[in-house]
Amino acid sequence: MPNHTPSSDGGRPTRPDLSQVADIVEIGNRFYILATSSLADLSDQVLKHDESFALFDRYGDVKPVGMGEEGFYHHGTRHLSSLLLRIGPERPLLLGSTAKRDNSRLSVDLTNPDITLATGPLGHGSVHFARSKVLWDGVCYERMVIRSFALEPVELPLSIHFAADFADIFEVRGVRRERRGATLAPRVGDDDVTLAYDGLDGVRRATRVGFDPQPSSLDAGAAHYQLNLAPGATATVEVAIGADLAGEMAAVPIGHGAALGRVRELQRGADEERARVGSSSELFNDWIGRGMADMVMMTSQTEHGPYPYAGVPWFSTVFGRDGIIAARQALWSMPSLARGVLGFLAATQADEDDPTRDAQPGKVVHELRRGEMAATGEIPFARYYGSHDATPLFVWLAAEFHRRTNDTEFIRGIWPNIERALAWMDGPADQDGDGFLDYLRRTPIGLAQQGWKDSSDSIFHADGTLADGPTALCEIQGYAFAAKCGAADLADVLGLPDRGRELRGQAEQLRQRFEAAFWVEELGTYAIALDGGKRPCRVRSSNPGHCLASGIVDGERASRVVENLMADASFSGWGVRTLSAGEPRYNPMSYHNGSIWPHDNGMVALGLSRYGYQREAVRVLTGLLESSRHFDLARLPELFCGFSRRDGEAPTLYPVACSPQAWAAGAPLMLLEACLGLRIDAAKRTVRFDHGELPAGIDHLTLENLAVGDARIGLGLERHRHGIGVNVLSGEHDVEIVNVK
DSSP states (O other), rough: OOOOOOOOTSSSSOOOOOTTTOOEEEEETTEEEEESSSSSSSSSEEEEETTTEEEOOTTOOOOOTTTOOEEEEEEEEEEEEEEEEEEEBOOOEEEEEEEEETTSSSHHHHHHHHEEEEEEEEOTTTTTEEEEEEEEEEEEEEEEEEEESSOOOEEEEEEEEEEOOOOOOHTTTTTTSSSSOOEEOOOOOSSEEEEEEEEESOOEEEEEEEEOOOOEOSSSEEEEEEEEOOOTTTEEEEEEEEETTEEESSSSSOOOOHHHHHHHHHHHHHHHHOOOEEESSSSHHHHHHHHHHHHHHHEEEOOOEEOOBBTTTTSSSBBBBHHHHHHHTTTOOOOOHHHHEEEHHHTTOOSSOBGTTTOOOOOOOOOEEHHHHHHHSSOSEEEEEOOHHHHOOOOHHHHHHHHOOOOOHHHHHHHHHHHHHHHHTTTSSTTTTEEEEEEEEETTTTTSSOOOOOSTSSSSEEESOOOSSBBEEEEHHHHHHHHHHHHHHHHHHTTTTHHHHHHHHHEEEHHHHHHHEEEEETEEOSEEEEETSSSOOOOOHHHHHHHHTTTTOHHHHHHHHHHHHTTTTTTTTSSSBBBBBSSSSOOTSSSSSSSSSSHHHHHHHHHHHHHHHHHHHHHOOOOOOOHGGGSGGGGGSSSSSSOOOOTOOOOEOTTTTTBBHHHHHHHHHHHHHHHHTTTETTTTOOOOESSOOOOOTOOOEEEEEEEEEEEEEEEEEEEEEEEEEEEEEEEEESSSSEOOO
16 A cells, blocks of 8 residues: 555645646546546445445445545544455456445345356356445444355355444544554354454454354354355355444344435435436536435434535545535525534534634634544644634525525524534634735644645645645635625514624625735636735635625626636536636646535536626536536536536546545535526525526436425426426415516
């Protein structure tokens, strides 16, 4: 395994330096960067439920290759690091594998290679192995059905090999530890094996691997079966792998069938709650359906409600910024997600000043971790507050949630948290009192950059020199503007008109300061940031697209910002690059300096729509929609490379992108909202389409089960030469539909 060093960017994983990589390989019309460290298999299959996730190769195995990230994880610890199915000494042949469209299970079809058995030679393709895997409540279930198509009886030696290294997720990512806890002696029973580890945090973690039926023989690392199969006969083997934390099993195993039923029940419940989308385009249906299913899978239930965990494998936990943006993406379709995110972040809001965690009273959490290394303090992310944008985003989401739902009582309950967030924005968030939110990390092992582009080299000047802090990012000023405006509306609803007027005045003052300090006339757009000396970083980036989404941009300057975003240097054909080609640190293979992020494009499209540029928003949606043809399961990854689109060629994949990633899964929902100009006002019981557009190839689109207050409606949309037509298909008649063309 390659040697990885801890990331200087704190909560993000170490990324390989791609600046010197020249080779890109094409395999089956898909493009890959050659990198020294990459995910083991770009077709790895993922299952997730609440605090657990599992990453398998296409065979359904867990093997130590690549970065060695495959395995079954629970609460930030890998409870299974190896799982290998063998026929005698041989690996089966792969026929195919896929995660079901609703993510309910992983299905793998295998067959035997040419092999000599005790009963004689067995030609390949004589025995079929159907592996079905389900993850539920901290237990990973597998049902394997073996069927013989041989003409003679077969005596088949089958073995399942397993191991658990109890590695913390940061160890898996490459962080080297000076010492580890103690691995305990395995406990072997008749039909199960328990592997255990005593961590340096004083917590015992264990994995129970159970088999049904009882194996022919069982030891600490393998179960062996001798299957006697008559022609046409079948045999079934079930495996349950459960996580035990501090002496408590995550759950009592319930069996594969019951677990699959629970997963499907969860999916049905989500389907009944959310608005459903259908269209005349099969590609679009697959794309947005995959995004919705992934959003449900990535969402964990907390005591405060549902929360979308950021991404698998590295970020399967609470991230403040990621959760807020994912909830905002899904707000029009499933508003309960925003309620859960707001509730959780209100409950974990910082209440003390702690430089070691970049915490200040009123600040919204950036990242929470529950693994061994977080508990021992080896990493600072047990509860870390090193993001400067999550707090204004929290306030902005609260205002958008209220407009969407009219849930005034919930807003009343978190209003003190909103006020604390606003107080932080007016106080510690503004380091020098100039009216801009700017950051400078206070712990040397925290994040140097505290916006969403948190790579250490993401903020720089026109000559490529890195900007010194405190750093004021342009989009964070936009988030603060939207937060002030939204909080003013909430203050009015709560009967606080004086506070509302005060907040609107502050927002307008911020807008004026922003225009004066950030606008760069010769670029025709806004500087990505101001450095510690208040010098603008004069580079073209996607960040001003977020400013459009917030509404802070002067209307007369919006057209020039849009022109920059949609120019060839910025728009690759697949999407908007994080950094325009030609800028000094531009690298289409970098993490933040020229790559394409779906969530970033969703925010850009929302900004385009806000200022009336629907056709440009449609171009962004179309690029990402068409890119999905080339991604496994039509699943948008965390990011991909920013090379220009070439006829007949696929996008170039980024080697260590998380997939699935919550805010990538939610991007299609935000992109559709932007193209339709969709705005729902629950208090006024209106659904508004402002100059809506549908992409070419989508002639008809339906929105079913759309909640508007206490009503549920169904709408049919048709693409016209100029805009869209809207018809009510079902539901309440006292909901007003406004279609502005």
